[in-house]
Amino acid sequence: MDNNNENGARDGAARHSTPRSPARTNATPSATDSGRHRSMEGDGAADGPSQLSNAAIKRRRLQERHQALRKRGRTPPSVFSRRNRSRSPNGAPPREDRRSRSPIQPRRSPSPEAPRQRKRPGGGARQGLADRETLRRRQEERERAEQEEAMRTSQQRGVADVVRQHYNAVPERGREWRKTESKIKGLRSFNNWVKSTLIQKFSPDENFVARFEDTKDWANDSQGPPPAPEHKLLVLDLGCGKGGDLGKWQLAPQPVDLYVGLDPANVSIEQARGRYDQMRSGRGQRGRRPPPAIFHAEFYPKDCFGEWLGDIDIIQQVGIDANVGPGGSIMASRYGGGGFDIVTSMFAIHYAFETEEKTRQMLSNVAGCLKKGGRFLGVCPNSDVISSQVSAFHKKRKEREAAKAAEPDGPEDGEVEEDDRAQWGNDIYRVQFPGATPEDGVFRPPFGWKYSYFMKEAVEEVPEYVVPWEAFRALTEDYNLELQYRKPFLDIWEDEKNHPELGPLGDRMGVRDRVTGALNMTPEEKEAVSFYHAYCFYKV
Numbered sequence: 001m002d003n004n005n006e007n008g009a010r011d012g013a014a015r016h017s018t019p020r021s022p023a024r025t026n027a028t029p030s031a032t033d034s035g036r037h038r039s040m041e042g043d044g045a046a047d048g049p050s051q052l053s054n055a056a057i058k059r060r061r062l063q064e065r066h067q068a069l070r071k072r073g074r075t076p077p078s079v080f081s082r083r084n085r086s087r088s089p090n091g092a093p094p095r096e097d098r099r100s101r102s103p104i105q106p107r108r109s110p111s112p113e114a115p116r117q118r119k120r121p122g123g124g125a126r127q128g129l130a131d132r133e134t135l136r137r138r139q140e141e142r143e144r145a146e147q148e149e150a151m152r153t154s155q156q157r158g159v160a161d162v163v164r165q166h167y168n169a170v171p172e173r174g175r176e177w178r179k180t181e182s183k184i185k186g187l188r189s190f191n192n193w194v195k196s197t198l199i200q201k202f203s204p205d206e207n208f209v210a211r212f213e214d215t216k217d218w219a220n221d222s223q224g225p226p227p228a229p230e231h232k233l234l235v236l237d238l239g240c241g242k243g244g245d246l247g248k249w250q251l252a253p254q255p256v257d258l259y260v261g262l263d264p265a266n267v268s269i270e271q272a273r274g275r276y277d278q279m280r281s282g283r284g285q286r287g288r289r290p291p292p293a294i295f296h297a298e299f300y301p302k303d304c305f306g307e308w309l310g311d312i313d314i315i316q317q318v319g320i321d322a323n324v325g326p327g328g329s330i331m332a333s334r335y336g337g338g339g340f341d342i343v344t345s346m347f348a349i350h351y352a353f354e355t356e357e358k359t360r361q362m363l364s365n366v367a368g369c370l371k372k373g374g375r376f377l378g379v380c381p382n383s384d385v386i387s388s389q390v391s392a393f394h395k396k397r398k399e400r401e402a403a404k405a406a407e408p409d410g411p412e413d414g415e416v417e418e419d420d421r422a423q424w425g426n427d428i429y430r431v432q433f434p435g436a437t438p439e440d441g442v443f444r445p446p447f448g449w450k451y452s453y454f455m456k457e458a459v460e461e462v463p464e465y466v467v468p469w470e471a472f473r474a475l476t477e478d479y480n481l482e483l484q485y486r487k488p489f490l491d492i493w494e495d496e497k498n499h500p501e502l503g504p505l506g507d508r509m510g511v512r513d514r515v516t517g518a519l520n521m522t523p524e525e526k527e528a529v530s531f532y533h534a535y536c537f538y539k540v
């Protein structure tokens with residue numbers, strides 16, 4: 001929760017989106033400066049004879065001073081040396097620059113092709129000095145840029161490490177505990193149902209859906225052609241955690257051939273692998289049923305938002321296209337593409353929004369891995385909820401401040417200023433911003449808006465970042481990802497609770513009371529789940 005980090009990240013984002021022009025670091029005289037010179041020269045030309053002789057006297061004195069300095073072996077200050085000096089780190093001109101300028105301005109050569117004639121011996125040496133000065137300045141600029149980059153990387157690493165360590169430390173308590181002992185079992189079941197619903201609705205491809213529709217027709221009319229061989233899905237899960245969604249993919253309507261799970265938390269990856277092995281061997285199954293046929297799966301520790309995924313063997317084998325994104329060619333977008341049918345990221349993409357760079361890296365990975373027609377599906381915090389909570393927070397704060405200011409005795413010194421760090425939540429979840437937030441709830445620029453998130457039994461004050469939805473959606477267009485679906489969690493329930501399969505699935509998962517039909521969640525749990533929404537993009 002430190003302000004420095006917050007600002008650093010936001011600065012980093014701004015820097016990335018608008019690269020600083022090298023010209024701005026040179027002390028090239030500004031328009032105002034040159035204007036000032038012109039008017040000084042003009043003053044002399046327009047003045048009467050007495051002022052002209054004054055100017056001549058001044059010039060002579062200056063020449064005498066230069067000659068005296070040369071005799072003592074010192075180089076007289078040259079207008080070029082002043083021009084060539086770089087600005088101080090905060091952008092202010094160096095001290096000498098702020099002093100009044102000498103009116104004597106030798107004309108610069110108009111073009112590089114017509115070099116100025118050197119009048120004095122030693123001019124070449126001075127030219128060499130000027131070049132060395134340029135080199136030194138460039139070196140300084142390079143070093144400063146490297147330092148800034150290192151600072152940014154270490155700040156980003158810092159947050160990524162906190163997140164990784166946190167998830168590594170979350171204990172795996174087992175299915176039975178989650179179903180019976182957990183204080184948030186209603187919320188857990190509901191979140192799992194939403195993820196299953198997303199998988200059921202959006203994982204099948206067009207051919208599968210069409211075939212499914214067709215087989216229904218053929219069932220009534222047995223004349224139909226034999227079904228085409230079935231294509232099985234290749235699935236990539238970014239931020240797969242402990243493998244909690246493996247069972248949901250096992251139940252996907254269109255069978256899965258390959259599941260690749262990636263997550264930076266290495267302990268979680270081990271647990272996911274263990275879970276998969278258990279599923280494959282049939283251990284832990286109730287009854288003595290033979291182990292089910294299950295897809296092939298691979299798991300690797302990986303930062304999916306800070307790094308390119310192309311160095312993972314299985315990703316390369318399936319196919320990843322490096323030419324996605326704003327710089328990609330039309331040919332690449334038409335004929336290129338990755339090999340995965342599905343990229344999914346459940347409760348994870350908010351970690352990418354630390355910087356624009358990470359967000360774009362995440363999108364390059366998603367779009368690079370997806371084939372044309374592939375789906376990117378997931379769930380994350382809903383920025384509409386965050387924006388309305390933040391603006392409501394500021395509204396209330398201002399009302400309190402106004403009430404205090406209007407008290408008959410007037411406020412005590414410093415009493416009116418309220419804490420402007422937005423926060424809200426209840427017994428089971430809490431959101432806290434460590435620094436100032438926009439009063440209108442609109443997050444600009446859209447990256448680096450860090451908050452601390454707490455969820456009972458699951459997340460202990462972990463830094464997350466707002467995913468400003470409209471900015472995100474605009475960015476996805478650069479990667480040929482087209483939004484198909486976006487819905488807040490509780491609206492998904494309202495839409496699907498009467499669906500012939502998804503409704504009963506909710507019953508089996510314990511989402512609703514079979515007798516009353518009401519959701520099995522406390523009001524606090526309902527508020528906590530309404531923080532999220534689900535989405536699905538198609539790769540076009």
Ligand SMILES: C[S@@+](CC[C@H](N)C(=O)[O-])C[C@H]1O[C@@H](n2cnc3c(N)ncnc32)[C@H](O)[C@@H]1O
Nearest residue numbers: 167239240241244265303304305346347348351
């Ligand atoms: C709330 S958990 C969700 C886990 C799983 N997707 C699920 O729904 O159960 C968030 C996950 O995001 C992962 N994560 C955080 N930063 C990540 C990154 N840079 N790349 C990939 N995953 C990341 C965490 O390690 C954690 O496992």
